Amino acid sequence: MSGVTPGAFAADRGLASCHCCGKLSPVELGRCPRCATPLHLRKPHSLTRTWALLVAAAVFYIPAMSLPVMRISGIGGGEESTILSGVVTFWQTGSYPVAIIIFTASVLIPILKVIALVWLCLAASGRASGSSRSLALTYHITELVGRWSMVDVFVVAILACLVQLGSVMTITPGPAALSFAAVVILTMFSAMSFDPRLLWDQRRNVRIPTH
Amino acid sequence: MKRHHPGLSWPRADPDERTACHFCDAVQPAPRLREGEVARCGNCDEVLYQNRPRSLSRATGFALAAVVFTILAHSFPFLTMQAASERTELGLVAAAEALFADGDPLLALLSVLFTIVAPTLLTAGLLYLVMPLIYGRALPGATAIARLIQRSEPWSMLEVFLLGFIVSLLKLGHLAEIEFHIGLWALVALVVCLAGAMGGIDRRELWDRLEIARMSGPDTKPEPAAE
Numbered sequence: 486m487s488g489v490t491p492g493a494f495a496a497d498r499g500l501a502s503c504h505c506c507g508k509l510s511p512v513e514l515g516r517c518p519r520c521a522t523p524l525h526l527r528k529p530h531s532l533t534r535t536w537a538l539l540v541a542a543a544v545f546y547i548p549a550m551s552l553p554v555m556r557i558s559g560i561g562g563g564e565e566s567t568i569l570s571g572v573v574t575f576w577q578t579g580s581y582p583v584a585i586i587i588f589t590a591s592v593l594i595p596i597l598k599v600i601a602l603v604w605l606c607l608a609a610s611g612r613a614s615g616s617s618r619s620l621a622l623t624y625h626i627t628e629l630v631g632r633w634s635m636v637d638v639f640v641v642a643i644l645a646c647l648v649q650l651g652s653v654m655t656i657t658p659g660p661a662a663l664s665f666a667a668v669v670i671l672t673m674f675s676a677m678s679f680d681p682r683l684l685w686d687q688r689r690n691v692r693i694p695t696h
Numbered sequence: 697m698k699r700h701h702p703g704l705s706w707p708r709a710d711p712d713e714r715t716a717c718h719f720c721d722a723v724q725p726a727p728r729l730r731e732g733e734v735a736r737c738g739n740c741d742e743v744l745y746q747n748r749p750r751s752l753s754r755a756t757g758f759a760l761a762a763v764v765f766t767i768l769a770h771s772f773p774f775l776t777m778q779a780a781s782e783r784t785e786l787g788l789v790a791a792a793e794a795l796f797a798d799g800d801p802l803l804a805l806l807s808v809l810f811t812i813v814a815p816t817l818l819t820a821g822l823l824y825l826v827m828p829l830i831y832g833r834a835l836p837g838a839t840a841i842a843r844l845i846q847r848s849e850p851w852s853m854l855e856v857f858l859l860g861f862i863v864s865l866l867k868l869g870h871l872a873e874i875e876f877h878i879g880l881w882a883l884v885a886l887v888v889c890l891a892g893a894m895g896g897i898d899r900r901e902l903w904d905r906l907e908i909a910r911m912s913g914p915d916t917k918p919e920p921a922a923e
Contacts, residue, residue: 639860
């Protein structure tokens with residue numbers, strides 16, 4: 486598509502595109518004339534919010550990995566398993582695909598997502614560099630992939646329901662299940678509050694107030 | 697039934713509309729597109745919006761099918777599990793109830809939010825918006841509902857739930873005899889239909905059509921700003 490005048494950026498002209506419906510309107514209107522969402526040139530306090538949510542997610546990641554995600558209790562006593570020990574068990578019993586799914590969704594994706602967001606935040610504040618293409622790709626992958634981490638939480642919930650009713654064995658969710666859900670939710674909010682336009686502002690060397 | 701005109705783009709309130717890329721903020725003209733075409737940012741090549749073929753009928757069809765499958769998925773159990781002499785039935789709501797009662801109430805609440813509330817909101821909301829739009833109408837509260845849909849979209853995780861379901865079965869498969877029921881197949885179909893309905897219409901097209909419908913509708917006064 487052609488028609489872009491070089492250097493024609495909406496924020497420089499006091500135009501804000503609505504976060505919700507995408508309509509371009511003068512920021513002085515306060516609210517989008519089409520959908521009534523409050524207008525901002527950039528997402529409010531984007532970097533501060535993203536950082537705060539990221540730190541919170543990183544903190545929750547510690548109990549999520551170290552505490553038991555479920556307790557399996559049978560007649561002969563109980564057994565606790567963490568996310569990592571679950572992966573190891575699957576691998577040892579030969580269920581490689583399941584081990585890989587759980588490892589990717591519960592260990593790899595959250596860590597990579599936090600690293601990706603840290604990199605994006607640093608790049609947006611000018612303390613890290615990266616080509617616009619790789620930054621754009623990182624942003625899109627982060628947005629797309631985060632929700633799939635929730636799979637392990639659902640597995641615990643489903644197992645608990647299925648096995649609870651039997652008398653031979655019961656499975657109860659452990660504290661790590663909730664912590665892990667918190668990690669996923671917090672990183673999702675963190676990715677949502679990041680404004681990719683800050684990356685371009687940084688490249689153009691302009692500073693648009695984010696509040 | 698209205699005839700379908702291929703190649704006709706959706707109407708716009710402002711024919712010379714301009715847009716800013718949501719990714720890099722570059723201002724550019726927002727031309728109307730033919731069906732199947734995609735508008736990309738001239739600065740960063742990000743997809744701005746696209747004209748999905750037969751968007752309204754596709755979104756309506758998928759959303760209607762999703763309603764049917766939601767009802768089926770909630771009225772039939774997913775599976776029965778036979779282990780030793782115990783027989784367990786699992787359904788979406790029953791599972792959440794069991795988890796609420798003897799497991800982790802907060803976890804149960806989250807599961808309900810992600811697998812029941814969000815998908816149902818999406819389906820019902822989309823249907824409420826898109827079906828009247830076929831006739832160029834917007835029902836009362838359309839703007840608020842369109843905003844609600846956009847907010848709840850990332851939190852609808854039925855497909856993730858389905859993957860979790862498969863993983864749990866692989867974990868339990870050797871312990872018990874498992875039999876699948878209609879509820880499960882309805883859930884699989886629901887995931888497909890929900891994806892079809894949400895992907896059937898571009899967000900920008902939805903908002904443009906709503907704007908036109910409200911302008912030409914019987915009461916032209918703008919809706920009060922809620923929030």
